[in-house]
Amino acid sequence: MARPSNTEERRQQIVEGLLRVMAERGYERASIGEIAKAAGLSSGLVHYHFTDKQEILLTLVEQLAARARARVKVKLERVKGGARAQVEAFLEAFLATGEGADPASVAAWVTISAEAVRQPEVRAAYEKVVRADLEHLEELVGVVIGRRRAKAVAAGLFAAVQGYFVLAAAAPDVIPAGSAASTVKRMAAGLLDMAQSSEGA
Amino acid sequence: MARPSNTEERRQQIVEGLLRVMAERGYERASIGEIAKAAGLSSGLVHYHFTDKQEILLTLVEQLAARARARVKVKLERVKGGARAQVEAFLEAFLATGEGADPASVAAWVTISAEAVRQPEVRAAYEKVVRADLEHLEELVGVVIGRRRAKAVAAGLFAAVQGYFVLAAAAPDVIPAGSAASTVKRMAAGLLDMAQSSEGA
Amino acid sequence: MARPSNTEERRQQIVEGLLRVMAERGYERASIGEIAKAAGLSSGLVHYHFTDKQEILLTLVEQLAARARARVKVKLERVKGGARAQVEAFLEAFLATGEGADPASVAAWVTISAEAVRQPEVRAAYEKVVRADLEHLEELVGVVIGRRRAKAVAAGLFAAVQGYFVLAAAAPDVIPAGSAASTVKRMAAGLLDMAQSSEGA
Amino acid sequence: MARPSNTEERRQQIVEGLLRVMAERGYERASIGEIAKAAGLSSGLVHYHFTDKQEILLTLVEQLAARARARVKVKLERVKGGARAQVEAFLEAFLATGEGADPASVAAWVTISAEAVRQPEVRAAYEKVVRADLEHLEELVGVVIGRRRAKAVAAGLFAAVQGYFVLAAAAPDVIPAGSAASTVKRMAAGLLDMAQSSEGA
DNA sequence: TATGAATGAGGCTTCATTCAT
DNA sequence: CATGAATGAAGCCTCATTCAT
Incomplete structure (x- = not known):
């Protein structure tokens, strides 16, 4: 009898x-x-499905994280090769x-990173996502190099990734096009080699 | 006869x-x-010394850049050692x-990075600073490794630095304390080694 | 399902x-x-129905013009008599x-005339209205006197009308009460006579 | 000993x-x-020589009126011919x-006319000027036509002049260039003729 | 669920005016 | 006389949020 709920679709x-809007106007x-x-809806409906603006942002954080996890999963499944690969x-x-x-x-x-600097709830969500990715x-x-040394190396590589994001978004013309992935992989190789060669230390 | 100008002091x-405010509230x-x-002034006076809010931000970008350049200069002057150092x-x-x-x-x-994503003037100022630092x-x-390979390596190291900034500000608890400088230096060592060893290629 | 739109009513x-307010305070x-x-509404609602203050003014220009046109239409329909009438x-x-x-x-x-002196959009709207009235x-x-001579005569009579408006609004005590219409009609008679008598020239 | 006062010069x-500024921005x-x-002075000095903005406006009204009176005087002195001339x-x-x-x-x-509509002081100054010109x-x-009929005729001609001012300032493109003076003179001729021919009535 | 009118607070900016020098 | 820094009050406009329908 009742109209089937389309809440999830609407929230999406x-x-x-x-x-889309945030990409070109920022959050505030x-x-x-x-x-x-942008969603093709009325403004009232937005507040029907979300209590406030921040809740939309937090949901977006989750979704972006989920998409990233999915991409990682696919990539890992396709990997031929060992731990370094x-x-x-x-x-x-x-x-x-x-x-x-x-x-x-x-x-x-x-x-989102910038919002995480001051909004506690956003920070919590951001931190959770970063922590999970980083732990992975x-x-x-x-x-490859053992637990002990892994923390700093992973953090460094992750920082490089985040830094490329920032530069890609805020100053795309100053970084050599297409060099990000290969450079970070080279960084990884260097860090892993170094750690392995000093293994006995 | 006239009151001596204190414009520079006020602008500062x-x-x-x-x-100070931006650090805990964000720009908007x-x-x-x-x-x-925060400056101990009346709000009207702010607009007496600056055309609008953005002009304050652009001035801040300049100042932060100048401070960074100064720190770099000092560090470089103190260096004992070669190009790698x-x-x-x-x-x-x-x-x-x-x-x-x-x-x-x-x-x-x-x-500022996040604002640079959408405000053209901020982006221009940000890009200029990033470009200068990166070129340096x-x-x-x-x-160390020749012009040809330097571009990508420098960009990668700079990205790592920017990434550490983001993580330090937005998710400080997830990165190992005090590891940033040493890890990035290790990254540099790895990238430089790799480039040098493949020199003949 | 939705509340029926009352936008037009509100705009009105x-x-x-x-x-009302402009009549006793001016536009600025x-x-x-x-x-x-004055409208019995909240100030936020004004901006919900109009982009900005100027848009209200432009709408008012249109309305005043429409009312004038309507008055002209009624008068012309009632006229018994020839072209002079x-x-x-x-x-x-x-x-x-x-x-x-x-x-x-x-x-x-x-x-509005005074605003038209500097605000381009207001000037455009004002000019359009004046042009239409003047052409009519x-x-x-x-x-009565042929196309060639009509332009200057019409402009003169129209100027007289506008001038009476200004004096009526800004210095009502200095003009003889109730003389405007009859004097302008006399001006018209004089100009038309003159043009006709010199017809052969 | 004392520096000679330059108050009058400054006020001027x-x-x-x-x-100059009002011509392109309006009064407010x-x-x-x-x-x-625009005067090449500091803003503080303006308030040293005038109590407030309105006082400057009132002074301007006086000056514009004085200049007009001077132009009238010159023209009248050069007139060869009778009362109509x-x-x-x-x-x-x-x-x-x-x-x-x-x-x-x-x-x-x-x-100024528009300001006279609501600011009592401006209206008083404006009215005084208009009254004097009109009486002249x-x-x-x-x-030419006797006191009795002069009032309405003078008012009509004066209104035409004011109307041409408005149109010249607010919608210059819609009035035939250079026709103002001749048309108003024709209006005058017509009104004077009419009044004279009905003299006996 | 859905719409969009309505509210009211708050932000940026302008500006007349005052005042220390 | 002169400067220009300083203040504080408005004003326009934006916007999250509420609510009648």
């Missing part, structure tokens, strides 16, 4: 709307009205094809 | 006010009122002492 | 509000707050009944 | 500044700062050379 539309200037328009696959999942996912998502992610990378690195 | 106060939420309060000194200038300069400046810089690093790297 | 209220000093109050009817439509429409509208129109009058005058 | 500069938007800049000379003094004085003054005068014209007209 709205989150996509935020992604992404008004509910704009988000609604897996580390490379992980990094590629973030940086391959241009400089990672689509430009809008990268821009949104950079914006750490695990892969750990197989 | 205001820029500092923005830095750093209202002129808050900035004025200079690359390390450059990286240290950005990352040493905690995770580079003071936390407020790092947070502000991350915020490239030059130092070039001495 | 707001335009009336501007008319007619704040959105005052306009809203039509010219007189046109002039009466603007000046009869006191010094034209209601005092508030006259005051508003004078204010020119046509009527043309029937 | 300031009034000219207002004239003619800020003290802009006026000062004097009426024409008066009208020419206002409208000759383009559409009266310089465009900036005309624009300023139109602005009335006197000249009276010589």
Whole structure:
């Protein structure tokens, strides 16, 4: 009898709307009205499906993280080769094809990082995602060079990835096109070699 | 006959006010009122010394860049050692002492990156600073491994630095404390070694 | 399901509000707050229905012009008599009944003229209205004295009308009450006679 | 010993500044700062020589009136011919050379009319000027057609002049260039003829 | 579920005016 | 007389949020 719920579909539309608007206006200037328009909905409906703007942002954080995890999963499944190849696959999942996912998502992610600096809830969500990704990378690195040294190496590689995101979004003209993935992989190779050769120390 | 101009002093106060407020509120939420309060001035006076809010931000970008350049200069002057040591000194200038300069400046810089994503004027200023820093690093790297390979290597190291800034500001608990400078220096060593050993190729 | 749109009604209220406030404060000093109050609405709602203050003014220009056109139409329909009587009817439509429409509208129109001096959009709207009215009058005058001479005569009569508006609004005590319509009609008679008697020239 | 007062000179500069700024920004938007800049002075000095903005405006009204009176005087002194020629000379003094004085003054005068609609002090000054001019014209007209009929005729001709001012400032493209003076003189001729021919009535 | 009108707070900016020098 | 820094009050506009329908 009752109309079938389309809540999930609507929420999805709205989150996509935020992604699109945020990519070109930032979070603060992404008004509910704009988000609604981008989603093809009325502004009132946005508040029907989300309590407030921040909740949309938090949902977006989750979705971007989920998409990244999915890309990583696919890449890892396809890997032929040992532990080092897996580390490379992980990094590629973030940086391959241009400089990672689509430009809008990268821009949104950079914006989210900046919001995480001050909004506690955003920070918590951001931190959770970063922690998970980092632990995953750490695990892969750990197989090559051992747990002890993995933490710093993983953090360094992850930082490089995040840094490329920022530069790709904010100053795309100053970084050599298409060099991100290969350079980070080279960084990984160097760090892993170094750690292995000093293994006995 | 006239009151001596204190414009520069006032502008400085205001820029500092923005830095402080922005570090804990972000740019959009750093209202002129808050900035004025942080600077100990009236809000009207802010607009007497700056055309608009963005002009304060652009001035801050310049100042942060100038401070960074100064730190680099000092570090480079103190370097004993060859070209590799200079690359390390450059990286240290950005990352040493905690995770580079003071936390407020790092947070502000991350915020600026995010603003650069959409505000053309901010992007121009940001890009100019990044380009200059990057070219400097490239030059130092070039001495070790030659111009041709220097571009990608410098970009990678610079990205790592920027990434550490983001993580330090937005998710400080997930990166191993104090590992940034040493890890990036290790990255540099690896990349430089690799480039040198393949020199004949 | 949705609330029925009352936008047009609201816009009308707001335009009336501007008319009333502008008549006693002028345009610049007619704040959105005052306009809203005069319209019995909240100030936020004013900006919900109009992009900005100027759009309200432009809408008012249209409305005042439409009302004038309507008065002219009625007068012309009632005219018994030839072409000269039509010219007189046109002039009466603007000046009869006191010094034209209601005092508030006259005051508003004078204010609009002054705004037209500097605001390009207002000038465009004002010019369009004046041009249309003037062409209409020119046509009527043309029937009596021919196209060639009609332009200057129509402009002169129209200027007289506008001048009476200004004096009625800004210095009502210095012009003889109720003389406007009859004097302008006399001017018309004189100009038309003169043009006709020199016809062969 | 004391520095010779340059108050009058300064006041003059300031009034000219207002004239210039008002011509292109209107009265409300003619800020003290802009006026000062146009006058080549500091904004503080403006308030040293005038209590407030309105006082500058009132002074400007006086000056514009004085200049008009001077032009009228010159024209009348040069007149060869009778009373009718004097009426024409008066009208020419206002409208000759383009559409009266310089465009900036005309624009300023139109602005002043609009301000006179609501600011009592401005209205008083405006009215005083208009009354004086009108009485002068009335006197000249009276010589031709007698006191009784002069009032309305003078008012009509004066209204035409004011109307041409408005149109010249706000919609210059819609009135035939250079036709103002001759048309108004024709209006005068017509009105005077009519009044004389009905003299016995 | 859905719409879009409505509210009211808050932000940026302008500006007349004052005042220390 | 003169400067220009300083203040504080408005004003326009944006926007998250609420709510009647």
